[in-house]
Amino acid sequence: MLIGRRITVAVKGKTLLQDVDLSLSPGQVLAVVGPNGAGKSTLLKAMTGERKTTAGEIELDGRALWHWPAAALASRRAVLAQSTEVVFPFLVSEIVTLGMRGKLTAAEQQRIVQRALAAVDMSAMADRIYGTLSGGEKQRVQLGRVLAQVWSCGCTYLMLDEPTSNLDLAHQLLILRLAREHARSGGGVLMILHDLNLASMAADQIVALKDGNRIASGAPVEVMTDDLIAALYGVRAQVRGVPEGPFLLPQTARLLA
Amino acid sequence: MSTSGVMTPAATGATPARRGGLMLAVGAILLAVAIVASLAIGPIFIAPANILVILADAVQGVRPTDGIAMRDAVVVLDIRLPRTVLTALVGGALAVAGAVLQGVFRNPLADPGLVGVSTGAAFAAVLWIVFGGVVGIYLPQILLAFALPISAFLGSLISTILLYSLATREGRTSVAMLLFAGIALGALAAAGTGLVIFVASDQQLREFTFWTLGSTGGASWLKVGIALPFFAALFAGSFWLARGLDALAIGEAEAFHMGVDTQWLKRLAIVLVAAGVGAAVAISGVIGFVGLVVPHLLRLSAGPMHDRLLIGCALSGAALLIASDIVARTVAAPAEVPIGVVTAIIGAPYFLYLVHRNRAALGG
Numbered sequence: 001m002l003i004g005r006r007i008t009v010a011v012k013g014k015t016l017l018q019d020v021d022l023s024l025s026p027g028q029v030l031a032v033v034g035p036n037g038a039g040k041s042t043l044l045k046a047m048t049g050e051r052k053t054t055a056g057e058i059e060l061d062g063r064a065l066w067h068w069p070a071a072a073l074a075s076r077r078a079v080l081a082q083s084t085e086v087v088f089p090f091l092v093s094e095i096v097t098l099g100m101r102g103k104l105t106a107a108e109q110q111r112i113v114q115r116a117l118a119a120v121d122m123s124a125m126a127d128r129i130y131g132t133l134s135g136g137e138k139q140r141v142q143l144g145r146v147l148a149q150v151w152s153c154g155c156t157y158l159m160l161d162e163p164t165s166n167l168d169l170a171h172q173l174l175i176l177r178l179a180r181e182h183a184r185s186g187g188g189v190l191m192i193l194h195d196l197n198l199a200s201m202a203a204d205q206i207v208a209l210k211d212g213n214r215i216a217s218g219a220p221v222e223v224m225t226d227d228l229i230a231a232l233y234g235v236r237a238q239v240r241g242v243p244e245g246p247f248l249l250p251q252t253a254r255l256l257a
Numbered sequence: 258m259s260t261s262g263v264m265t266p267a268a269t270g271a272t273p274a275r276r277g278g279l280m281l282a283v284g285a286i287l288l289a290v291a292i293v294a295s296l297a298i299g300p301i302f303i304a305p306a307n308i309l310v311i312l313a314d315a316v317q318g319v320r321p322t323d324g325i326a327m328r329d330a331v332v333v334l335d336i337r338l339p340r341t342v343l344t345a346l347v348g349g350a351l352a353v354a355g356a357v358l359q360g361v362f363r364n365p366l367a368d369p370g371l372v373g374v375s376t377g378a379a380f381a382a383v384l385w386i387v388f389g390g391v392v393g394i395y396l397p398q399i400l401l402a403f404a405l406p407i408s409a410f411l412g413s414l415i416s417t418i419l420l421y422s423l424a425t426r427e428g429r430t431s432v433a434m435l436l437f438a439g440i441a442l443g444a445l446a447a448a449g450t451g452l453v454i455f456v457a458s459d460q461q462l463r464e465f466t467f468w469t470l471g472s473t474g475g476a477s478w479l480k481v482g483i484a485l486p487f488f489a490a491l492f493a494g495s496f497w498l499a500r501g502l503d504a505l506a507i508g509e510a511e512a513f514h515m516g517v518d519t520q521w522l523k524r525l526a527i528v529l530v531a532a533g534v535g536a537a538v539a540i541s542g543v544i545g546f547v548g549l550v551v552p553h554l555l556r557l558s559a560g561p562m563h564d565r566l567l568i569g570c571a572l573s574g575a576a577l578l579i580a581s582d583i584v585a586r587t588v589a590a591p592a593e594v595p596i597g598v599v600t601a602i603i604g605a606p607y608f609l610y611l612v613h614r615n616r617a618a619l620g621g
Contacts, residue, residue, distance in 0.1 A: 051511050073517025081514070085364045088561035098503050101516060145507075150516065162500050 002047065002077070002188065004159055006056035007040050008090050009212075016042045019056065021104050021111050024188045026156055028246045029112055029179055030194045033202035035233050038209040040192045042084065047190060048079045053195040060157075065177040074101060077157035083167070084142050092141050093117065093126040099145035116144040120177060121171065135166040143175065150182070158182050160191040166199060171254050176202040200224055208232055277569075280559035285574030288345070291579035296333050296340040298583050300590065303329050332600065340476035344582045344596075345575035347473065347541045350488045350533040352574025355548020357557075358497050360502035360563060361573045362421075363509075366555055368604075369534045370545030372439025373524075374413045374418055376446035378531075379468040379540035381412020383450050387457040404488055407521055410535030415444055417527050429509070429545045469541035470597030473582050480540045487536030492571060494529045498522060499563035506561065545596045546604020547574055553611065570580075 002024040009029050016224055017039045024030050024047075032040050032143070045051035045092075047058060049065045058065040060076060068076075086095065104112070117123045121141040124130070130141060143163060149155060164172040166167040166220045172195075179189045179202055193199040200220040208216040208223060210232055229237045296308045303311075311333045312580075314320065320334070321327045351369065358367045358374070369375045385408035393401055400407070423438040424430050450468050501522040504512035512519050537544070555569040581599040588594055 047509075048514060070513055070518045071516040074514065079511075079514035081510055083510065084508050086508070086509060088365070088556055090506065090561055094560070094562060096509065098507060110299055238323065 001062075002058075002060050002190075004043075004047055004056065004058045007043065007053050008055040009039075009046060010054045013104065015212055017046070019052075019092070020212070020214045022047065022190075022207060022208070022214075024124075024157060024190050026186050026188045027183055028205065029150050029183045029189045029191070029203045030205045030207065031199040031230070032190070032207045032209060033194070033196060033199050033221035034209035037211075038232075039212040040209055042212075043209065044079075044159055044190065045193055048078075048159055049073055049078065052070065056078055062102055069211065075151065075153045076155055077159060078145055078146045078155045078162040080158075080163055081162045084138070085137075089129045089131060091126070092122060092128050092130055092133070092144075093142055096144045096148050099152070101149055106151060107167065109152075115149065116147040119147055120144040121174060132183045136171065139163070140164045140171065142225060143178075147178070156187050158187055158191075159190045162192050162194060164193065169253065170255060172198060177255065186217070196224065196229070212216055262371060265268055270568075271618055277559045280555065281565065281569055281572065284576065286422060287576040288572050288579075290577040291583075292341055292345065295344070295583055296337045297577045298587060300328070303333060308333055315508070317583055320607030341579060342474055343476040343481050343540060344473045344579050346481065346484065347537045347544065347567075348547055348578025349571040349575040350491055350537050351544060351547040351578070352570035353491055353495055354530045354533040354537075354553035355574075356489075356552035356563070356566055356570045357498065357502065357526050358530050359503055359552060360498075361523050361530075362424070362435060363506065363521065364435060365556070366428055366432065366549070366608075367435060367439075368546060368549035368608075369413070369530065370543060370547075370548065371443075371521075371608070372435060373441075373446060373531070374416050374420070374439075374534050375538050375543040375545070376443040376450070377412035377416025378409040378535045379543050380446040380449045380453075381535075382539050383414075383453045383468060384408065384412075387453055387575075403483060404450040405487075406536045406539040408535075409539040410487065410532050412446075413535045413538065414528065414531035416446065417531055421523075421527065430583050456487070466595050467542040468527055470595035470601075471570050472585075472595055473541045473578075474586070474592065474593055476540075484536040484540045487532040491529045491533030491566070494525065495567055496564065497543050498526055498604070499567060502563040503525070519559040524549035542597070544578070544593075544600055546600045546608065547578055550604045550607050551577055553607075 004020065004022040006021065007017055007020045008015070020043060022043065031044060032056060039209050042051065046053050047151050049068065060068060060073070092111060096116050099110065099116070100109055100112065114123070117126055120143050121256060122137065122144055125137065130138065133141065135181060140196060143191055146158070160179070163175050167175065176198060179217060183189050183204075205218065206216070206220050207222045209227060214230060215226050224239050225241050226237065229235055293308060294304050297303050297305055307329060311330050315330070315334055321330050355368050358369060359365050382405055385405055389404060389408070393404065396404065420435070420438055420442060423434040447469060451465060454465050454468070501512065501517045504515045504517045505517075505519065505522065507521055512522075551570050551574045552566065555566055555573060559565050559569050578596070578600070582596055582601070584595040585594045585599045
């Protein structure tokens with residue numbers, strides 16, 4: 001279990017997060033939603049151990065997060081951060097290989113790298129230089145690296161900061177399917193999503209943040225209401241309503257391949 | 258400010274050849290050729306075949322005792338060999354230190370000579386030579402023998418820490434701040450060096466050009482021995498850092514997520530760089546651009562993975578500096594040109610080319 005209690009983060013007198021509770025269990029996909037600046041990334045960074053909290057406590061497997069050495073932590077959780085800039089001309093396959101942990105034979109490494117590249121649909125670009133890729137391709141390569149970490153050392157928790165932000169529809173669905181598969185095989189997934197439809201579709205539980213406070217939490221059906229959308233974004237929308245004109249219903253969308 | 262544009266090669270998606278193993282073999286061959294050439298070339302030319310005989314005999318403890326053979330053995334073993342070994346160690350150390358420094362700053366323009374790390378070492382070395390006698394009498398003999406490289410090490414350590422704290426905010430290094438702060442620190446340390454030299458006019462100090470443009474003349478086995486522990490620390494330690502430096506290239510936070518203790522990694526890397534650069538400066542003055550050109554060319558040919566890169570840098574850096582030294586001592590013979598003049602003639606245009614190609618990332 002990854003449990004955060006009353007997480008508070010303040011920088012120079014400005015409170016970014018205020019008494020936020022969050023817990024993630026194996027088998028669960030948890031989506032964090034909310035407007036820009038709500039504190040979603042700050043919450044994720046606190047839960048990964050990257051960012052110190054001002055108050056509150058975070059426990060991983062019954063042990064305070066800051067007692068975990070970086071190496072031990074990396075064997076329990078893998079993280080996909082937003083917009084990663086890589087220096088030096090690494091190849092796509094090299095980036096994915098760098099995610100690997102632990103002592104593995106060359107053949108095992110090779111197999112995991114190929115599986116990770118295939119999982120994010122980047123096998124064809126394994127020999128390209130990372131810096132020459134598009135934003136969406138870079139995002140998929142980074143996810144491939146994170147998957148290589150998960151598969152090489154059996155990480156339980158997967159934390160993704162807007163993993164679908166640069167992706168086309170097919171690849172968005174691909175990423176959500178990977179998250180669901182990870183949960184089905186006994187992992188826990190914490191991800192930040194902006195697209196409420198995708199969040200409703202992929203998550204067992206949704207946590208809504210606004211101005212650093214948790215204003216709602218629960219199963220998508222309970223949480224996704226007209227009132228919540230209004231409170232979060234100041235937007236009046238009909239949840240489960242049908243707008244006029246043509247529309248695309250992502251809930252019915254399934255990958256063709 | 259993004260640092261990414263600086264690192265990506267101009268190639269637009271072409272599959273680069275990754276001939277890491279081949280590049281290491283090429284580096285080793287270049288080094289072997291450079292060593293033989295360095296032993297052969299000079300006021301007296303000694304044929305490579307004779308050099309191999311002299312070296313093979315010396316390994317067995319045999320030295321010729323008559324005529325030309327004895328003269329050649331003296332030239333090779335007592336004059337050219339210590340200089341060649343010292344030059345090789347300095348060149349390898351500068352290139353490896355450059356690659357490690359670039360990994361820590363996540364920037365390919367961080368050359369120890371360009372960003373003031375070497376100049377800081379020179380200033381501290383000069384300070385020790387002039388004022389060290391005052392404290393020297395209180396130091397144990399063993400420490401005294403290593404006092405010069407230790408001073409230079411501390412000088413380059415302080416420069417590097419200052420540079421890091423000026424140029425880096427929340428794990429992100431600004432290219433402009435790195436270069437500007439480096440220029441300012443370097444200028445200040447060079448001014449301090451000049452001031453101490455001209456005010457003290459100490460016999461031991463050698464000339465100002467030694468501390469600004471370097472020289473591997475006056476090499477001796479004693480100097481090699483004094484600097485060797487520092488170089489050994491850099492070579493051994495930095496290969497151990499290789500995986501962490503690879504992870505750091507992906508990002509500061511990402512490296513932590515991947516299990517790297519980034520604070521520890523950066524501290525160790527900075528200490529090792531300071532040890533290597535400090536020892537290099539203590540025995541050969543400030544030699545620029547080796548740490549810039551060698552790692553950059555190797556990243557293009559052998560790839561940026563640090564395990565291969567650092568070995569390649571040690572071999573090719575040694576070969577390049579030996580070649581530069583041969584030029585430095587023959588081009589104006591019998592006079593010697595400072596070796597830093599030769600490396601700058603090669604390196605400065607290369608630096609300009611790098612800056613020009615990445616002008617967008619530099620805000621120009």
